[in-house]
Amino acid sequence: MKPPATIETVRLRLRSPVIEDAQGIFTTYAQDAEVTRYVSFRPHRSPDDAREFLRRCAAGWAGDGPFTWMITQRADDRLVGAIDIRPQDSRVELGYILGRTYWGRGFMTEVVRAVSDWALAQPDVHRVWAVCDVDNRASARVLEKAGMEREGRLRRWTSHPNVSALPRDCWCYARVKETA
Template sequence: MILGFIGVVLLIFLSLIGLLGLLNLEVNPAIPLASALVVASSIATWRSLSRRSKRSGKGARPPEIFETSRLRLRPPKMNDAEEIFLSYASDPEVTKYLTWRPHSDINETREFLDRCIREWERGDSFSWVIELRDEGKLIGMIELNISAYRASLGYVLARPYWNRGYATEAAGEVVNWAIEQPHIYRIWAVCDVENVASARVLEKIGMQREGVLRRFILHPNVSDEPRDCYCYSKVKGR
C-alpha cells in the first residue's frame, strides 16, 4: 500500500519535471517545486498572451511597392549592398543620429540587408529602399515595424539628397498607408532632440510631438550614454 502510494507520488513528480522541460525551464534544486511551477505557469501565460497580441494586430501586409510623384519604394535586395554602403551607410554625417556606427566594410551592409530580407519574409518588419523614380537611383531606406495595434517608423537618406523633400515624401506615403489600415491605431517615431531636420520631417507628415523621452536611446556616434529623444505620433481618430 505504502509502496503504491510512493509510486503514484513519484509518477506525478516525473510528470511535472517533464512539463518544465516542455516549457524550456531548467529544474533548479534550490527552488521549491511549487515555486518553479508558478514560474512555468507565468511564462506559459506570457507566451500565450504574446502570441495572441501579435495575432490580434495582424492585418494586411504592406505593399511591396510604393510610388509617389518622384520616388519608388521597393524591398531591398542583396545586390543593393554596394550602393547602400557607398551612398550613406559608410557616411559618418548621415549616421550621426542613428543607432549604429558607420559601416567600415561592405560585409556589414550585406549582413544588414540579409536581416532586412529575412524580416520581410517573416513579416516581422518591413523595409524599402528609396529610389528616384525616373533614374532608379538608390538614395535611402525607410522601415515600418508593425506590432499589435501600432507601427514605428524609421528612415535614412543619403546626404546629397537632403533638404529636397524626399524624406517627407517617402515617409508620408508609408504613414498614410499605415493609418488607413483597420488594425493600426498609432504610428510613432523618435528622433534625437538635436536632430532638427528629422523632427521637421515628422511634423510635415502630420505627426504630433508627444514629449521628450529622457535617456531613451543610444546614438553611439554622438555619445556613449543614452540620449534624450522627441517622441512623435499620428493616432487614428484624434
C-alpha cells in the first residue's frame, strides 16, 4: 500500500512528516501528560524524542508502514496533531493524537472520517479499525461519530504505560466495506 503524501479535509491538511516537525510535535502534544495519558508512549522529555519518532515515521513511509501524517490547519499551516495507519492484510488500523488546545472542535472526527474513507476506497482494504482505552471516552466518541461500530471489549489488550504497568482493556471499533 502506498498512501498519498497529503489528504485534505475542509479545515485540515494531512501531510507526511519532516524532521523539522520535531519542535512542533514536542510543544503541541508529545510532552503533555494529559494528552498522552491513553497512548502507548511516555511523554517526550525533549525534541530529541520527537526526532527519534520522526525517524521511525520515515522508515514507515519508506516501507510497509506505519504511515504517519502530521495534521495541520489549512488556515495557518499550524501543526495540531498526528494520525497513523497500520495496514495488515485486508485491514487498516488507525491511531491518532491532537494537541489539547485543539480538542472539542470536531477536528479528529473530520480526520478519522477522511482517512477511513480513503482506506476503504482502496480495492484491497475491507476493514478500518481502531482500539481505545475503555476510559478514553473522547476517543470512543470520535470513532462513533466517524461512523465506526463498537464490536466489543478486548480484555487486557494493550499497554498504556501512563495509566498502568498492566495491559488495559480496550474498546474495539471498526467500519467495514459493504459487500455488493
